[in-house]
Amino acid sequence: MRSDLQTTIANWRPDSDGDVGQQIDALLEQLLAAGLLRASACAVLLGEQYHLGGVEDTRRMAELVGVNGADRVVDLACYIGGPARHLAREYGCQVVGVDIFEDCIAIAEKLTELCGLTDRVRFICATADAVPEPDGSFTVAWSQGSFPSDLSWLTEMHRLLVPGGRIAFTGVIRRSESSDPSHCSLHEVQRRVTEAGFRVISAEDISDWELEHGWLPIRRKLEENEAHYRNLLGDEWVKKVYQSIDEDVAAWREGRLGSGRVVAVKE
Numbered sequence: 694m695r696s697d698l699q700t701t702i703a704n705w706r707p708d709s710d711g712d713v714g715q716q717i718d719a720l721l722e723q724l725l726a727a728g729l730l731r732a733s734a735c736a737v738l739l740g741e742q743y744h745l746g747g748v749e750d751t752r753r754m755a756e757l758v759g760v761n762g763a764d765r766v767v768d769l770a771c772y773i774g775g776p777a778r779h780l781a782r783e784y785g786c787q788v789v790g791v792d793i794f795e796d797c798i799a800i801a802e803k804l805t806e807l808c809g810l811t812d813r814v815r816f817i818c819a820t821a822d823a824v825p826e827p828d829g830s831f832t833v834a835w836s837q838g839s840f841p842s843d844l845s846w847l848t849e850m851h852r853l854l855v856p857g858g859r860i861a862f863t864g865v866i867r868r869s870e871s872s873d874p875s876h877c878s879l880h881e882v883q884r885r886v887t888e889a890g891f892r893v894i895s896a897e898d899i900s901d902w903e904l905e906h907g908w909l910p911i912r913r914k915l916e917e918n919e920a921h922y923r924n925l926l927g928d929e930w931v932k933k934v935y936q937s938i939d940e941d942v943a944a945w946r947e948g949r950l951g952s953g954r955v956v957a958v959k960e
């Protein structure tokens with residue numbers, strides 16, 4: 694990890710009287726603005742839950758998969774651990790977050806320590822298709838907003854789960870003839886999940902929900918705080934993010950891009 698990032702996060706302390714979530718968002722803004730954390734331009738608007746729909750999406754998926762205090766969850770592509778901490782805090786489960794980017798893991802570990810969750814949440818820096826944990830280590834394999842279009846992580850999820858273990862993931866799907874052909878349709882995703890040794894419990898097209906609960910709220914957040922972001926990240930950044938959100942909103946509305954959410958059980 695770079696020493697400038699190390700120093701910034703080592704010295705960071707949330708004020709326990711204030712809203713810790715808001716303070717984490719402010720820390721992330723500072724890291725992203727200083728170029729100490731690499732992420733998409735929209736990352737600053739998403740905070741520690743770096744996927745469309747934020748904590749609401751995490752809650753919905755946790756309810757669908759029935760996360761509970763007996764679960765051992767592996768979160769593939771965990772970023773800085775926002776969803777991992779949420780699952781441990783709300784449901785009392787154990788969570789291992791896995792991310793390929795060591796700076797994300799360093800921040801995840803620091804935030805988890807400051808939130809007092811190190812007894813339930815730990816992190817591993819590794820690629821999601823080769824997690825250095827034994828077969829059958831987990832009861833739930835989880836991933837939000839990062840699943841590769843070739844669905845190759847299904848094999849590793851299957852290996853990591855106990856028999857009867859559950860998977861829950863969201864990812865980009867092909868919704869129409871004009872969609873990027875490298876993505877699978879929701880129907881194809883279900884077929885591939887079944888072929889990988891799982892019984893599908895639910896498979897939903899969540900594109901419209903993501904538009905309402907993801908793209909439109911983050912655009913509003915940008916509009917309402919535009920002066921703050923201009924000051925923090927500059928006019929060019931603001932212009933680029935409006936452009937990028939508007940392109941995605943159009944693609945979502947026209948059915949060129951969208952997302953699916955799948956929950957399944959290992960047979």
Ligand SMILES: C[S@@+](CC[C@H](N)C(=O)[O-])C[C@H]1O[C@@H](n2cnc3c(N)ncnc32)[C@H](O)[C@@H]1O
Nearest residue numbers: 742743744770771772792793794820821837839
């Ligand atoms: C959009 S973020 C997802 C964030 C997280 N799932 C969440 O919902 O907050 C994408 C993350 O995937 C990670 N990533 C990309 N490729 C990966 C891989 N092959 N294995 C593990 N992590 C990966 C990136 O480092 C980044 O943190």
